[in-house]
Amino acid sequence: MSEPARPANPLLRRLTGSPVVWPILAVAALIVVDLIANPDFLAVRMQDGHLYGNVVDIARNSAPVLLVALGMTLVIATRGIDLSVGAIAAIAGAVACVYIVNAPAQSAASTALQACVLAMAACVGLGLWNGFLVSVLGIQPIIATLVLMTAGRGIAMLITDAQITTVHNSSFEFLSSGFVLTLPFAILVALALFGLTGLLARRTALGMLIEAVGINPEASRLAGIRARTIVWTVYVFSALCAGLAGLMISANTSAADANSNGLWIELDAILAVVIGGTSLAGGRFSLTGTLVGALFIQTLRTTINSIGIPSEFNYLFKAIVVIAVCLIQSAKARALVGSLLRPRGKPQAVPA
Numbered sequence: 001m002s003e004p005a006r007p008a009n010p011l012l013r014r015l016t017g018s019p020v021v022w023p024i025l026a027v028a029a030l031i032v033v034d035l036i037a038n039p040d041f042l043a044v045r046m047q048d049g050h051l052y053g054n055v056v057d058i059a060r061n062s063a064p065v066l067l068v069a070l071g072m073t074l075v076i077a078t079r080g081i082d083l084s085v086g087a088i089a090a091i092a093g094a095v096a097c098v099y100i101v102n103a104p105a106q107s108a109a110s111t112a113l114q115a116c117v118l119a120m121a122a123c124v125g126l127g128l129w130n131g132f133l134v135s136v137l138g139i140q141p142i143i144a145t146l147v148l149m150t151a152g153r154g155i156a157m158l159i160t161d162a163q164i165t166t167v168h169n170s171s172f173e174f175l176s177s178g179f180v181l182t183l184p185f186a187i188l189v190a191l192a193l194f195g196l197t198g199l200l201a202r203r204t205a206l207g208m209l210i211e212a213v214g215i216n217p218e219a220s221r222l223a224g225i226r227a228r229t230i231v232w233t234v235y236v237f238s239a240l241c242a243g244l245a246g247l248m249i250s251a252n253t254s255a256a257d258a259n260s261n262g263l264w265i266e267l268d269a270i271l272a273v274v275i276g277g278t279s280l281a282g283g284r285f286s287l288t289g290t291l292v293g294a295l296f297i298q299t300l301r302t303t304i305n306s307i308g309i310p311s312e313f314n315y316l317f318k319a320i321v322v323i324a325v326c327l328i329q330s331a332k333a334r335a336l337v338g339s340l341l342r343p344r345g346k347p348q349a350v351p352a
Contacts, residue, residue: 019277079282087152089246089262127239
């Protein structure tokens with residue numbers, strides 16, 4: 001007689017069942033590929049009191065995606081979607097750069113601060129508009145945000161007069177190229193917002209209310225939760241995150257380009273959220289998974305450059321890797337692959 005199947009290790013089963021484990025392993029696998037292509041990939045050096053290296057570059061370049069993905073995580077948790085974040089990022093950069101160019105003191109730090117405040121105020125208005133369409137008028141989120149996604153680029157072009165607006169303000173450029181405590185300022189801003197979001201979502205009742213609205217909006221309303229206010233809040237927060245990311249993107253190039261700033265960043269944000277284990281059906285969400293997903297997206301871009309993938313195959317390679325990670329996260333897909341790889345013995349005769 002064959003031995004009875006031994007129960008799986010509870011710790012191993014718990015680790016493999018966590019939605020964050022597989023993205024972390026995927027990032028580790030990409031780093032291994034990068035190390036094979038470049039043995040000094042993980043080298044970090046100190047120069048002029050600042051840290052430099054591939055790891056630092058990955059963290060800094062993933063900051064805009066992480067910011068947008070944080071807002072997208074809470075929106076998706078309420079069973080919604082926000083396709084307008086790329087357009088909002090372009091509008092924020094356009095508002096800030098045009099204000100700086102038209103200001104009497106273009107290079108002053110106060111001018112950069114006023115431009116950023118004005119841009120964020122505009123983002124609040126755009127988030128209120130999205131929330132109004134979704135929570136008050138009851139329009140499907142994908143349609144409501146598609147309106148601003150389409151019109152937002154036009155609004156940004158109107159603000160910049162369809163021109164690439166270049167600025168020369170060191171305080172504004174500090175958002176992307178500045179350093180604080182040897183680390184890029186963009187990383188610190190993204191981590192600070194990540195920590196604040198996690199504190200509010202996991203240490204207060206806000207996270208539970210968001211999950212309740214995402215699981216069953218009608219039941220949450222009957223339970224006394226102001227679902228409309230929750231939905232309105234997450235769309236405003238998403239717009240603020242997108243606006244901050246747009247300011248970083250414009251500061252990185254010292255210009256506002258309505259056509260390219262924030263282009264397709266909404267897709268990278270959605271990918272980061274889904275890879276991090278948050279379900280598009282709403283309900284439970286993982287901010288830590290979103291952080292890992294954003295790092296995965298940027299590490300994948302670096303890997304594509306490291307191994308020399310031709311530019312015409314970049315998107316194909318990226319799609320293949322993302323699909324593979326999503327399949328690995330699926331318990332059904334893993335079980336199917338395991339059943340196919342498992343050796344099958346000959347059927348034994350059953351005694352009469």
